[in-house]
Amino acid sequence: MRLNITTKVFALTLSLCLLNCETVERAKEVKKPERANISAGYSEVPNMLRGTIKQHVAFMGYSSTYQDSYEPIIASGYGIVVGLKGTGSSDIPPQVRAHMIADLARRGIGESTRGWGDISPEQLINSDDTAIVIIEAVIPQAATGRKPSRGNLRPDHPSLQGTLFDARIRAEPSSSTTSLEGGYLLPTLLRTGQLTTGRSQTREVAFVSGEVFLNPFANPGSVGSDAVHRNSGRILKGGEVLHNLPMRLVLLEPSHTRSSLIQNAINRVFPEEFGQDGPTARGISDEQIEIRVPPSWKDDVPTFMEIMSHITIRAQQPESVAMSVKRLLLTDPSPKNADAASWRWKALGDRVLPVIRDLYDSPEDLPRNAALKAGGRLKDPIAIPFLLDETKESNALAARIEAIHLLKEMPHDPRITFGLRPLLDSNDVEIRLQTAEALIERRDPAVKSFDIDGKFDLLWLPSEHQLVYVTQSGEPRIIMTGDVSIETPLSLQAWDNNLLVKESPSDDSTLEVRYHNVDSGQTSHHNISTSLPTFAIFLAHQSTPEEPAPGLDLSYSRTIGAIHELWRQKYLNADFKVEQDRLLAVIQRLTNDMTFTPRPDFDEDEEENLPPPTYLEVPTPEELGIQESET
Helix, strand or coil: CHHHHHHHHHHHHHHHHHHHHHCCCCCCCCCCCCCCCCCCCHHHCCHHHCCEHHHHEEEECCCCCEECCCCCEEEEEEEEEECCCCCCECCCCHHHHHHHHHHHHHCCCCCCCCCCCCCCHHHHHHCCCCEEEEEEEEECCCCCCCCCCCCCCCCCCHHHCCCEEEEEEEECCCCCCCCCCCCEEEEEEEEECCCCCHHHCCCEEEEEEEECECCCCCCCCCCCCCCCCCCEEEEEEEEEECCCCCEEEEECCCCHHHHHHHHHHHHHHCCCCCCCCCCCEEECCCCEEEECCCHHHCCCHHHHHHHHHCCECCCCCHHHHHHHHHHHHHHCCCHHHHHHHHHHHHHHCHHHHHHHHHHCCCCCHHHHHHHHHHHHHCCCHHHHHHHHHHCCCCCCHHHHHHHHHHHHCCCCCHHHHHHHHHHHHCCCHHHHHHHHHHHHHCCCCCCEEEEECCCEEEEEECCCCCEEEECCCCCCEEEEECCCEECCCCEEEECCCCEEEEECCCCCCEEEEEEECCCCCCEEEEEEECEHHHHHHHHHCCCCCCCCCCCCCCCHHHHHHHHHHHHHCCCECCEEEEHHHHHHHHHHHCCCCCCCCCCCCCCCCCCCCCCCCCCCCCCCHHHHCCCCCCC
16 A cells, blocks of 8 residues: 555656646757858868868858858838928838837827927828838948947947948838938838838847938939839938947857867957957857957958958967968969968968068969958058059959059058059049049048038049049049030030029130029029039039038039039030949959859848837937928
């Protein structure tokens, strides 16, 4: 009987234990990193990469995907554009409407203490002067996030800024929005993963706001009368990263010893800088190392990642490692080996220069180019005359462009300035533009620079060739070379006759300009010089008591459009180039020299839906110049 009772108690205890064990949440199996299409082993790594960090790690960014190379991330979100002239729409899906109403309410729209207190979120969305849009952007992983305000610094102080980026914007596909022209995107949070609403959203990683840069060649106000697509555009440098985006190195074969070696090697090459919130590399475990991008590299994360991944792990004599890399390259001078060698030499530092300098004038293209890339990145003054030789017309376009890029980043040296200036007279327009951008970056005194009311920069350089070049990404710029002027006689009629330009009957160097502002209903008359730089300043300048010079106060986009009309109707003695067209042309010309691969999709990273940061203040209608509407 006693045995039977003991048996029953044991059985009951066992059943309760099993029952409780079923409620215990088990840890998910951790996914191990593997190199794409190959087994993670030493023998699979090319000889040129042996001993480097890249041999032993995969990259893990903001998503949970392990990759064999560094890639940026895609972020997106729903936003609202205000300030339209009846070309917006309220036709949007119910779930998007509910999401936007909740988001606008959180931002203070409808509160009496805010600038938008006299209008509710529903009224703002229902107005024909607004449009719901989708924003998409490419953001570098390991980007630096915005820092919290400290001391007496205002929240928008440049020292607190996170990494900046451009964003693409388009009207919500199901809406009947006809044009985003003249609109302003209110601050919008961007998230990674699939574009969703509600609680399924991931954590915000960035925000974007600013004026919508539309197709500059659209005829203002002529919606539906031409073939121009007006319901998409861009926000130039309007995006900012909110948080430091995590980037981790994942060891292919976990090891505390190797993790420590990699961490020390990275911090040896990239020591912690002032303002950095921790060491560049910090070991988390035997298989993961967290990476912080130093402040000096926040605007060039891809280059930082290339250098970091090619660091030699064990502290050896840099000269002996550089010599080994050199022998490997001379034995097998393939394009991949040449690229890896240049990065390995850069990561090793200045002590490799005596080893590679004899390759600067090598008759073999690949070893020479690899050495010059490393020398240029290491700021070797001895490489300057050899890099200038690479810019000559007898060399391939890719080599010439690479040499100009390297010279652009070199310290001040008069040899570079005097060596690059003659390239402004090159017959190749791409070489002229690359040179112009290099001289602008190097602050050459020959460059005349004008900040046009904070809207864009106008830059002029001397040249035998007349050229107008306009940017459509990053910093808005109009670059002009040579003596660019408007030819007379002329009779320009543009924008449904709202802009009329003709020569002055009394002075060949002066133009008569009549402009009708459709928005204000006012018409103005002016006399302006035929010099295109002067005319461009006049188009964009806003006359004020402090700056009473005449001006039409046109946006960057409208200014480009007006200049393009002059060129299209053959009143400019210059070529007209647009950044996007230029990029496509360069890609086509470099097809034999470079390989371009599409970016992969990114997995969704589910996180808790957090409230938006409190410092994302929504500009008031008065600050945006929006007149009160009866809608």
